[in-house]
Amino acid sequence: MITTDFAPGSPCWLDLGAPDVPAAAAFYGAVLGWEFESMGGSEEAEGGMFRKDGKIVAGLGKLTEDGARPAWIIYYSVTDADATTRAVEQAGGAVRVAPTDLDEWGRMAQFSDPLGGQFAVWQPGASRGVELVDAPGSLSWAELYTSDAAAAKEFYGGVLGWRFSDTELPGGGGTYSLITPAGLAEERMHGGVMEVPKEGLDLAGGRPYWHPVFAVPDCDAAVAQVAEHGGRVRMGPEDAEGVGRLAVCLDPAGADFVLLTPAGS
Numbered sequence: 282m283i284t285t286d287f288a289p290g291s292p293c294w295l296d297l298g299a300p301d302v303p304a305a306a307a308f309y310g311a312v313l314g315w316e317f318e319s320m321g322g323s324e325e326a327e328g329g330m331f332r333k334d335g336k337i338v339a340g341l342g343k344l345t346e347d348g349a350r351p352a353w354i355i356y357y358s359v360t361d362a363d364a365t366t367r368a369v370e371q372a373g374g375a376v377r378v379a380p381t382d383l384d385e386w387g388r389m390a391q392f393s394d395p396l397g398g399q400f401a402v403w404q405p406g407a408s409r410g411v412e413l414v415d416a417p418g419s420l421s422w423a424e425l426y427t428s429d430a431a432a433a434k435e436f437y438g439g440v441l442g443w444r445f446s447d448t449e450l451p452g453g454g455g456t457y458s459l460i461t462p463a464g465l466a467e468e469r470m471h472g473g474v475m476e477v478p479k480e481g482l483d484l485a486g487g488r489p490y491w492h493p494v495f496a497v498p499d500c501d502a503a504v505a506q507v508a509e510h511g512g513r514v515r516m517g518p519e520d521a522e523g524v525g526r527l528a529v530c531l532d533p534a535g536a537d538f539v540l541l542t543p544a545g546s
Contacts, residue, residue, distance in 0.1 A: 296339060298349065309341075328341055328342035374392050383406075389403050394436050428476065446458070492538055511533035514530050515537070516528060526542045
């Protein structure tokens with residue numbers, strides 16, 4: 282589970298890079314019930330915050346990086362963004378955005394792992410992260426698809442201190458590695474690593490990628506909203522034993538995410 286105590290190594294923030302900010306705001310508003318609060322109060326602003334029931338759940342910004350695909354990026358809490366940057370470089374990763382102060386709110390940096398999977402870190406200041414998690418309409422899990430799970434576990438374990446526990450997927454679907462932050466009990470698992478062939482990484486041109494899993498009260502109803510508002514469904518909805526009912530989706534610009542109605546909810 283993800284919580285808002287934001288222990289080091291746990292997800293604490295996420296934002297979407299989108300080519301059309303108003304269109305993205307409208308889509309996620311319909312699918313997840315989010316309200317968009319633009320920077321400066323203008324509908325033409327290039328970014329802002331998503332809220333659910335008045336609480337911040339994610340950020341949204343205009344995609345400006347040449348050649349970048351629309352995508353969500355997940356931030357992990359760290360005590361020292363500069364030390365994490367050095368660890369990334371020593372482990373063979375790349376720095377996409379060097380550690381940067383965002384006024385009094387905190388210090389951020391963005392990276393690529395050695396195979397190209399993009400992620401970010403947040404050293405908290407006045408802001409520790411999002412205000413709602415593990416609830417309907419908010420982040421409930423973070424998942425990495427990669428062509429080399431062993432290499433990913435070595436890298437992220439060294440950089441972020443994660444522990445991993447492997448479980449076999451039903452029907453011979455392979456091994457799924459569950460992620461737990463250092464020093465925390467297994468009930469604080471916050472994500473997973475899934476090895477897939479490179480052809481299964483077509484969204485990112487064969488590179489690994491992270492995507493968020495959003496909890497919803499009714500997966501099928503949320504999927505219907507995805508289709509109605511110009512998104513696409515890549516898989517599901519389908520039931521996963523012990524997990525719940527889920528679907529892998531794309532928003533109208535092609536950013537991927539998962540909708541999940543947890544088992545027993």
